[in-house]
Amino acid sequence: MGAALPLLSVVLVRTRNPLNIGAAARAMQNFGASDLRVVAPYEASFREARSAVGAGAVLEAAREFANVAEAVADCRLVVGTTAARRRELHQPVIELQHAGERMRGALAEGRVALLFGSEKHGLTREDLDRCHWLLHVPAEPEQPSLNLGQAVAVCLWELARDAAAEPPPPPPEPGAPVGELERLGGLLMEVLQAGGYLHSGNEAGTRSEVRRLLLRYSVTEADTYLLMGMARRVLWKLRGSLR
Amino acid sequence: MGAALPLLSVVLVRTRNPLNIGAAARAMQNFGASDLRVVAPYEASFREARSAVGAGAVLEAAREFANVAEAVADCRLVVGTTAARRRELHQPVIELQHAGERMRGALAEGRVALLFGSEKHGLTREDLDRCHWLLHVPAEPEQPSLNLGQAVAVCLWELARDAAAEPPPPPPEPGAPVGELERLGGLLMEVLQAGGYLHSGNEAGTRSEVRRLLLRYSVTEADTYLLMGMARRVLWKLRGSLR
Numbered sequence: 001m002g003a004a005l006p007l008l009s010v011v012l013v014r015t016r017n018p019l020n021i022g023a024a025a026r027a028m029q030n031f032g033a034s035d036l037r038v039v040a041p042y043e044a045s046f047r048e049a050r051s052a053v054g055a056g057a058v059l060e061a062a063r064e065f066a067n068v069a070e071a072v073a074d075c076r077l078v079v080g081t082t083a084a085r086r087r088e089l090h091q092p093v094i095e096l097q098h099a100g101e102r103m104r105g106a107l108a109e110g111r112v113a114l115l116f117g118s119e120k121h122g123l124t125r126e127d128l129d130r131c132h133w134l135l136h137v138p139a140e141p142e143q144p145s146l147n148l149g150q151a152v153a154v155c156l157w158e159l160a161r162d163a164a165a166e167p168p169p170p171p172p173e174p175g176a177p178v179g180e181l182e183r184l185g186g187l188l189m190e191v192l193q194a195g196g197y198l199h200s201g202n203e204a205g206t207r208s209e210v211r212r213l214l215l216r217y218s219v220t221e222a223d224t225y226l227l228m229g230m231a232r233r234v235l236w237k238l239r240g241s242l243r
Numbered sequence: 244m245g246a247a248l249p250l251l252s253v254v255l256v257r258t259r260n261p262l263n264i265g266a267a268a269r270a271m272q273n274f275g276a277s278d279l280r281v282v283a284p285y286e287a288s289f290r291e292a293r294s295a296v297g298a299g300a301v302l303e304a305a306r307e308f309a310n311v312a313e314a315v316a317d318c319r320l321v322v323g324t325t326a327a328r329r330r331e332l333h334q335p336v337i338e339l340q341h342a343g344e345r346m347r348g349a350l351a352e353g354r355v356a357l358l359f360g361s362e363k364h365g366l367t368r369e370d371l372d373r374c375h376w377l378l379h380v381p382a383e384p385e386q387p388s389l390n391l392g393q394a395v396a397v398c399l400w401e402l403a404r405d406a407a408a409e410p411p412p413p414p415p416e417p418g419a420p421v422g423e424l425e426r427l428g429g430l431l432m433e434v435l436q437a438g439g440y441l442h443s444g445n446e447a448g449t450r451s452e453v454r455r456l457l458l459r460y461s462v463t464e465a466d467t468y469l470l471m472g473m474a475r476r477v478l479w480k481l482r483g484s485l486r
Contacts, residue, residue: 004383019262027393029386056386097404137400140247143272143299150270150396153389157380157397158404161340195477209469217460226452234438238480 004032005159007111008103010152011071013039013127014118021049023149024116025058031156036062037071037113068115068127076110079103080123080131081155083145092133099135100158107159114155119148175218184224185210187231194238247275248402250354251346253395254314256282256370257361264292266392267359268301274399279305280314280356311358311370316422319353321458322346323366323374324398326388333455335376342378343401350402352417357398362391372451373421375458419464424457427467430474437481 010028015021015038025036036058038046050059065071072078082093094102106112115131117123128134137146137154146154175181188210192198198206219227253271258264258281268279279301281289293302308314315321325336337345349355358374360366371377380389380397389397418424431453435441441449462470 023390023393026386026390030380030382030389030393032383096400137273138403139273140275143269146273146396147266147269147392149390150266150273150393153393153397154400157339157400160381161401191477192473195473195480197473197476213466217462219460223456230435230438230440233440234434234477234481237438238477 004034005107005156006032006034007107008033008156008159009035009037009072009075009111009113010156011037011039011068011113011115012041012148013068013071013115013123014121015041015116015148016045016119017148018045018048018052020119020148021045021062022052022055022059024152025049025056025062027149027153027156028058029056030153031160033156034058034061037065038062039065039068039071068130072113072115072130074111075113077103077106077112078115078131079112080115080128080134081117081151082128082134082136083122083139084136089128089134091128091131093136094133096135096137096155096158099155100162102133103159104162116148116152175215176221176224178215180221180224181214181219182211184219184228184231185214187228187235191231191235191238194235247277248350248399249275249277250350251276251399251402252278252280252315252318252354252356253399254280254282254311254356254358255284255391256311256314256358256366257364258284258359258391259288259362260391261288261291261295263362263391264288264305265295265298265302267395268292268299268305270392270396270399271301272299273396274403276399277301277304280308281305282308282311282314311373312422312425315356315358315373316420316425317354318356318421319418320346320349320355321358321374321421322355323358323371323377324360324394325371325377325379326365326382327379332371332377334371334374334459336379337376339378339380339398339401342398343405345376346402347405349417353420359391359395369451372454373458375418375461417463418461419467421458423464423467424462425454427462427471427474428453428457430471430478434474434478434481437478 010024010033012021012024028034028036046064103112115123115127117127137151139146189207192206253267253276255264255267271277271279289307346355358366358370380394382389432450435449
């Protein structure tokens with residue numbers, strides 16, 4: 001990872017449930033954001049969230065503001081989240097999968113606020129008016145509204161996901177040299193021979209089947225040792241039985 | 244949106260907190276997944292989660308299983324989540340930003356299980372042995388472990404976010420249902436037993452080795468018929484030799 005979001009401020013507006021404040025703080029710690037701001041929270045919620053066991057550094061450092069205007073005063077970009085694809089919204093609505101790039105650009109420049117409204121009513125029209133643009137998490141029409149803690153997690157993941165941008169991992173292990181696969185295949189054929197599976201009608205077909213499987217399975221060198229060990233043991237037993 | 248995940252099964256293993264079961268179900272409804280399976284949950288948790296107000300259709304239809312093997316028996320791909328970047332893990336670990344594409348390819352083919360372990364201990368080694376590969380959500384080293392409900396939301400969002408985009412072309416042949424691989428693995432173990440390969444010191448290790456290989460090789464349904472036919476013949480001969 002190593003891709004923190006030091007200039008992101010998560011702003012929770014009128015949050016009611018202390019568990020949601022805690023969940024937001026947890027997600028921030030997961031994805032490297034540290035500046036949590038709460039606006040007019042239900043008094044008890046904020047107190048309870050802060051005093052929860054293992055509340056962590058983000059909650060301890062969280063700051064309380066009386067209104068959104070004060071909470072975002074030092075930010076260069078203010079983005080509000082909305083479950084509505086559009087109401088009579090004046091601001092542009094960007095879907096989450098396109099929002100990351102825009103926000104990352106701004107985060108390279110200065111502080112960015114990401115606002116989440118109350119569990120029940122979201123952000124008010126007045127809150128929204130303070131936003132440069134709005135972020136919408138696309139979801140199923142039957143259940144378009146995300147739980148607050150999950151919404152924070154999903155948005156922060158989207159911001160963090162490409163920051164690392166490591167190249168995709170290489171395939172786990174290279175296949176064994178083909179010569180070794182041939183030896184393994186030969187041994188398996190001996191097992192099938194001794195086991196009575198082979199007869200004149202299926203021998204050639206089985207041989208090419210076995211070869212094909214071993215190639216397709218990308219059997220590794222370590223696998224060949226393991227499998228040859230097994231096959232040899234079984235073969236020894238089978239041949240013993242024929243004496 | 245309109246991009247549901249009808250063939251995804253979310254499997255919660257030994258979940259303790261009913262709120263987390265509810266949160267997982269909520270995220271599934273947000274992102275269009277409907278098949279929730281719980282394995283050996285704390286009794287009270289599952290009952291409480293189900294009876295919560297507004298539990299919703301996903302929780303009502305959730306099914307309970309005694310163990311992971313039964314829960315994933317009909318799945319073609321089994322993916323486990325892990326907070327560890329790597330322990331002594333045998334399976335490939337794919338970071339979430341690369342996992343979506345792989346899983347979407349498999350979802351175009353058949354049922355895919357995504358496993359989440361208990362809040363405290365995650366998935367056990369034995370659970371992990373049943374997975375084709377593991378998914379890791381990259382997070383800050385100071386707080387690498389996500390809350391369960393948030394982890395589900397983040398993973399489902401990653402699957403849903405590009406779903407509108409064309410799915411990648413499917414691999415030539417899909418893997419066999421995991422239940423069938425188990426049967427094949429069991430038969431191979433019988434061959435190794437009758438062949439004298441197994442002893443008390445290597446039996447457990449060999450069992451997980453065999454299971455792991457069969458998953459990694461993406462053995463097809465046609466392959467399982469072929470291989471079971473071979474194994475049965477050899478087994479018959481071996482057993483004949485013991486009489």
